[in-house]
Structure formats: C-alpha cells, structure tokens
Amino acid sequence: MKEFTIAKNDAGQRLDRWLAKTLPLLPAPLAQKYIRLKRVKVNGKGSKRDVRLQVGDVLQLYINDEFFDRPTPENAFLSLYQPKLNILYEDEHILLLDKRPGLVVHPDETERVNTLLTHIQAYLYQKKEWSPYKENSFAPALCNRIDRNTGGIVIAAKTAEALRVMNQKIKDRELSKFYLCAVLGRMDPREGKLEGFIWKDEVKKQVYVRSRPQPGAKTAITLYKTLAVQNGLSLVECDLITGRTHQIRAQFAAAGHPLLGDGKYGSERENRKYGRHGQALYSYRLEFRFTTDAGPLEHLNSRSFQVEDVDFLKEYFPDFHLSQAQPER
Structure with missing residues (x-):
C-alpha cells in the first residue's frame, strides 16, 4: 500500500484522472476496476471515479508496486490491459501465435508498446506465469521473427530451457x-x-x-x-x-x-x-x-x-x- 496526500496543485482533479497522471503504467480499465473494488481509498473509504479531490485528502492505493514505476521500454507491458493475441497453441514451455500483418514483433524506435512481444509479456504477467520483478526471472522471448507487414506463425518461449532447445532446433533445421x-x-x-x-x-x-x-x-x-x-x-x-x-x-x-x-x-x-x-x-x-x-x-x-x-x-x-x-x- 502507498499513501498520498493531495496538495494544492492536484486539488480539483477527478480521482480517475489523478490516478492516470500519477500511475501512467496502470491501464485505465484496471484503474476503474481497482476503484470499484475499493483498492483505492479516499480518507480511508471507497470512492467513485469522478469524485473531485480536495487539498488534504489522503489517498491509500492498494496496488502492486510495479505500477508506481516510471514508464520504460522494459515495463511497457504493464500498460496493456487486454493483450491482443491469436494463440494457436500453448503449453507450459511455448506459445505459437498467429501474428497479423501490421504488428511489429519487437519494440523499436517507432513502437514501444503495441508489439507482439509486449502483448505476450502482458498476457503471461496477467496469468501470473511470469513477472520481471522476481529474482533472476526469465523474460519471454521470440524464437523467430516476421516482418511488420508479413503475417503468420511466431514461436515464443516461456522458459529458458524452451528457448535454448527451440533455437537449436531452428538452427539445425528441424x-x-x-x-x-x-x-x-x-x-x-x-x-x-x-x-x-x-x-x-x-x-x-x-x-x-x-x-x-x-x-x-x-x-x-x-x-x-x-x-x-x-x-x-x-x-x-x-x-x-x-x-x-x-x-x-x-x-x-x-x-x-x-x-x-x-x-x-x-x-x-x-x-x-x-x-x-x-x-x-x-x-x-x-x-x-x-x-x-x-x-x-x-x-x-x-x-x-x-x-x-x-x-x-x-x-x-x-x-x-x-x-x-x-x-x-
């Protein structure tokens, strides 16, 4: 839990808009959900999203610590509330995905958030199968890549062992x-x-x-x-x-x-x-x-x-x- 006291410059704002400014990584739909669940309290009580904040109001946020970070390319996946993935196959080791044309596979200088890899990370994070905040956590990785305007099957490894094996199989043309x-x-x-x-x-x-x-x-x-x-x-x-x-x-x-x-x-x-x-x-x-x-x-x-x-x-x-x-x- 983190606590904030509203100062003069923040007074008069709606609660949901204050949340969006203070926690830019928190997706708006998730913020609305937390408000409904009373995980966002104003002066110790649940509140509505459109309440106007006053000087001296104390906000208590029962929200995961990672959402308080500053946005970086590494945590862009947090801002995705509903990952857009067309999954052909999934097990505990790999994902096979049908990437649609127009979607870039890796973050680059033109796109940081809406990428195939970022959607995969958001999907696995929300399933609680992966978190970069765990010590020595493995990051989901793509085993092959496809041009932005080409569609088709992309292989993603969910574990380090799967990545090692799949990369070798691709290299050996198996x-x-x-x-x-x-x-x-x-x-x-x-x-x-x-x-x-x-x-x-x-x-x-x-x-x-x-x-x-x-x-x-x-x-x-x-x-x-x-x-x-x-x-x-x-x-x-x-x-x-x-x-x-x-x-x-x-x-x-x-x-x-x-x-x-x-x-x-x-x-x-x-x-x-x-x-x-x-x-x-x-x-x-x-x-x-x-x-x-x-x-x-x-x-x-x-x-x-x-x-x-x-x-x-x-x-x-x-x-x-x-x-x-x-x-x-």
Whole structure:
C-alpha cells in the first residue's frame, strides 16, 4: 500500500484522472476496476471515479508496486490491459501465435508498446506465469521473427530451457516453415527452386540477390509450388530451406514475379492496380520434424500447426480454400 496526500496543485482533479497522471503504467480499465473494488481509498473509504479531490485528502492505493514505476521500454507491458493475441497453441514451455500483418514483433524506435512481444509479456504477467520483478526471472522471448507487414506463425518461449532447445532446433533445421504468397504473373515452371546469394545493405535495410557468390552474401534457397492462378496473380506456397532477411520477397522479385503489395521489392503501379498495401505473404504452416532429442519439447515432434485464415486469400483467390494447401513432406 502507498499513501498520498493531495496538495494544492492536484486539488480539483477527478480521482480517475489523478490516478492516470500519477500511475501512467496502470491501464485505465484496471484503474476503474481497482476503484470499484475499493483498492483505492479516499480518507480511508471507497470512492467513485469522478469524485473531485480536495487539498488534504489522503489517498491509500492498494496496488502492486510495479505500477508506481516510471514508464520504460522494459515495463511497457504493464500498460496493456487486454493483450491482443491469436494463440494457436500453448503449453507450459511455448506459445505459437498467429501474428497479423501490421504488428511489429519487437519494440523499436517507432513502437514501444503495441508489439507482439509486449502483448505476450502482458498476457503471461496477467496469468501470473511470469513477472520481471522476481529474482533472476526469465523474460519471454521470440524464437523467430516476421516482418511488420508479413503475417503468420511466431514461436515464443516461456522458459529458458524452451528457448535454448527451440533455437537449436531452428538452427539445425528441424522445423519446416511454409509460406503462402501472391505474386504477379505466372511462375514458369509452376513448381521449382529459387537459388542464389543474398547480400544485405545495412544502411538501406534492403537485400539484393546475386547469381554468384560475393563477399558478405549468403546462400538463399526457396522451394516453391503454384497452388492457384487468378486475375493475373499466382498463389504460391514456399518452403524455406534457408532463412535470410526478406528472402522470399527479394528472390521472387529477382525472378520477375514480385509479391503483390510489396512496396520495397515490388511494383507500385501493380500494387495500386490491385489496391494492395503490404506484401501478400503469410507464414501459414509450421511442422516440427525433430531428428534429435528435444527434451521438454519432445511432445511436439511430428506435429504441425496451421493458421485459420490468410488475409489476402478471400480478396484475390476467393475460390481457393486454405484446406487445399498441402505442404511437401
């Protein structure tokens, strides 16, 4: 419990507005709940949210200590009252989430609060499964990442052991990730392999595909299969053999078939024609194919998970149903 005495500069304010100013990390809906539960007392008694505070009023706040901290990137999750997560699977070790396009996965210079990781932290904190205020507490972490404007499955580790095992499995390529994308034109052949070398320009945050090795360039291999062709677009399934930055977007653009809606590697004229903003790319299916012991994650071996819907299918491929997509085995 913390106690405050109202001074002249704070007098005249509504109780709920004083709380919002004094405890900026406390979400407004939670503040209202605490007032209703009488965990916020004015002069020793419960009060209403719209009561006007007077000089000398004594406020007693029965609220967790962490809400009295100053806002920082590390405690941004506290300000989220209803985390927005589409959970495909959860156990005591991991979460599999369907990230929607437009959501950034990690806090960055443009967004601190509304990120996938922050929503995960808020979710686990509110479930009392994680708290950064415990000594030596492990922080939930993402095992893979997806571009802001790409949707699809993201793996989050809830324990340090799960993070270690999953990161090793990804490194050893014991997971298969399948993507769906809409590309301009028809792929010829309809099924095949895109292979080359990707070099990243760190300044421009853009990658370039080369046909031959060069210093700093990394091998990039994508297997693809055309699933449908409609209205000048091809729906293509991709199996990433390597996982380079912007690999699918850059390789299909280099092959003459840029992704619909891709503002960096695609065609602005075609994007306007189809009315698409943001690349039509979705990591829609994940398969666990462990060949070595996975410890606490062994129960996931041979299992697969698929999202329920892909945002661009209904608009551009209305006759195609997600159940028709069958990844190579």
